[in-house]
Amino acid sequence: MNQPTSADKEIIALKKKLDSAIHARLELQKDLEIQSSAFVQFISKLSQTAKGIDVLLDNKLAKLRKMLSKSSSWEDVQAMFNDIAQLLQKHSIKNDNxxxxxxxxxxxxGALLQKIRNLPDSxxxxxxxxxxxxxxxxxxVVQYVSPLSQLIEFYQAALIAKENLPSNELSNVTPPKAxxxxxxxxxxxxxxxxxxxxxxxxxxYKPAINKIKSELSDKISHQELLDDFLEVFEIINKDLIEERNTAKVFLSTLSATLSSVQTAVQTTISSNEASKTKHSELNQQLKKNITELAEGVENANSLAGIKIDINEKLKQIVTxxxxxxAFEFEQFKxxxxxLNSMQEKVNILEVQGRAFEKKIKEQQARSYQDALTKLGNRAAFDDYFTKQMVRFHHSPFELAIVVLDLDNFKRINDTYGHTAGDKTLQVIANTLAKSVDKEQFVGRYGGEEFVMIYSNYNKEKLIEKLNEIRLKVAKLPFKFKNNSVSITLSIGVTHIVENDNIHLAFERADAALYKAKESGKNQIIYA
Structure with a gap:
């Protein structure tokens, strides 16, 4: 019979899908760890900024950092979130009052001071x-410091006038500076x-974060910044809760589906065992009937007797x-x-798995993308460079790392503001992305520093290519506040050599970059 073989194939297929589901869960866990790390950094920065505002708030934030470092249960962390949010809300209300x-x-x-007689007209x-x-x-509250200081000076001047002190003392009273x-x-x-x-x-949640970022300026008050902190805190909390709930629903469905599939497989195995026993009994019965038929023929005394005996035995065999x-048909049915029931459950699981896999890939892509420039970020660079180094040590080929830095970038931020700086980085990133082949990697390492990985370029060809990029960037028409600004690049580059590792190669290229900076900028140094 072929039924047990088909069941074995189904079980193998189900095991593969189970392994795929487990892999998806591990990817989800990895993505959640990345988000959790970013959240922990935010809590730390929030603690530093809010330090001293409220002792109870300081203690709650310290306890939250400790809970996150010890990976406490989500229920406990969420309860602490709510406590901190309530404290911030209460502080905001108290501050308004x-x-x-x-x-x-x-x-x-001020009104009482105006009523004082002999107050000088000026x-x-x-x-x-x-x-x-x-x-x-x-x-x-801090914005009242300057007005209150002035009001105190006015009171001092009023007292001097009331006591008829010499005018030269009054003339020394000047409005205070903030x-x-x-x-x-x-x-x-x-x-x-x-x-x-x-x-x-x-x-x-991206539009809300971008809105908060766009409203930041050098003229923001402490209260406004505290409100922004609270809003970002709530956004991150909501996002983490939604991610957690999505994962819980999927994993719960996965668990229920796999349990039902496991039960169905166990039932199938048990049925197969019972089927084998029943088949054995039926085969023994047939064997017995045929043996009795043979013995009847051998021991018969007459043809008529043989005929009657054979007919009886054949009837038993037919039965x-x-x-x-009939048993085989019912068993097959x-x-x-x-199998159909298991297939339906697996089909549902596959649909859910594909949707969840897509979400994980989107999250992974976000975690590997620099939010401002849309290039690969440092994590993407580390992952790509590691894989290329493994390839190189397995079978050497031309592999180079390039580190680029914008010259005098701080001057743009200080003179024209961070919006101009961000726009500059975006234009440079777009130019770099369009200047490299699809086989090469380009990413933002951090701040105004970029990295590139080139494969199958020798020294002469690579320096020629980098000079093209350097000149192209220098010709970009930047204009801020009606002022034309030129942006140049300093570049350090090196090829990977035998016994190299990621850190040695990067440090060599980075040292070449600093040498290019010290040598006058807007040039390439090969190490």
């Missing part, structure tokens, strides 16, 4: 101007912008054969139904 109260007290004090005018300029409520910058430090804004640029979130045929 404090600002409203401070604003009210400030104007009440001082009264300056006080009126101050109160008019501060009609609208400020965004943060003693503290009401806006967030530029370095903090740059770090937060860098984090948002490299933050990988699902597609539905046994019919029973065997049952096996066919079981």
């Amino acid at each position: 404090n600002i409203a109260h401070l604003h009210q007290q400030f104007h009440q004090a 001082l009264r005018r300056e006080l009126r101007t101050l109160l008019t300029d501060t009609t609208d409520k400020k965004d943060s 003693i503290q910058n009401p806006y967030v430090d530029k370095v903090v804004i740059e770090r937060f912008t860098f984090f948002l640029t490299h933050l990988n979130v699902s597609k539905p 046994s054969l019919e029973e065997k045929t 049952a096996l066919s139904e079981q």
Whole structure:
């Protein structure tokens, strides 16, 4: 019979699909680890920025960092998320109330000062101007430092006038300068912008992150930045919860489907064992009938007796054969139904698996792509270069690593702003991508530094190609605030040699890059 063989083939096919599902789960776990790492970095930066605002908040964030480092259960981490979100929300409300109260007290004090007699006209005018300029409520407490300092000076001047002190003492009273910058430090804004640029979130949440990033400026208050932190925190939390729920649904479905398939396979195996026993019994019965028929013929005394005996034995044989045929048909029917049922479940699992595999590939692509330039990021470079090094050591070929850096890039950021800097990086990245063959790799290593991997290019051909790229970049027409700006590249390059490893080769190319910088920039150094 061929049925057991077909069942074995189905079991082998199911095992392969199970292995594929397990592999998909491992890929999902790897992607979640990458996202978790980014989230841990964000929590650390949030802790540094929010330090000192609230002791309880500091303690909660420290506890959250500890929980993440120890891989605590998601339920515990999520509970801590909710606690921190509530604290931030309470702090935001409390801060708004404090600002409203401070604003009210400030104007009440100013109104009382205006009622003081003998207040010099010039001082009264300056006080009126101050109160008019501060009609609208400020965004943060720190923005009241300068107005309050001025108000104190006005009170001092009023006391001097009331006590009829010499005018020369009054003339020494000058409106104070702001003693503290009401806006967030530029370095903090740059770090937060860098984090948002490299933050990988699902597609539905990208517009919200881009909106927050676009609204960042050097004139953002501490309260506004805190609100942005809270919003980003909530976005990351929602994204992680959705990813986790998607994985849970798929893995739950996978588990249920595989359990039912396993049960069906076990039932099939048990049925096959019972079938073998039944077949054995039927075969023994047929063998017995045929043996009895032969013995009857041998021992018969007359032809008439033989005829009667043969007819009886043939009837028994026919009955046994019919029973065997009927049993085989029922057995085949049952096996066919079981296989069809398993196939339906596997088909459903395959559809879900393909959808989940697509999602994993999209997530992996995001984790390997630089968010700003759309080139490969450092992780993509490490993966590609590692594979190429393995190929090289197995069968040597021309393999080179190129490190490029934009000359005087900081000047663009400082002079024209980070938006101009980001646009510059995007144009350079697009130019590099269009200048290399499909067989070569180009990526952003970090900041204004790019890397390229060239295969099957000797030294002369490679330097000629890199000079073409260098000249092409130098001719790009950059214009910021009606000023034409020229961007040049310094380039370090080296070929992989025997006994090289990834770190040695990169350090050699990087050292060549710095030599190009020190030698006047806008040139290529081969090491």
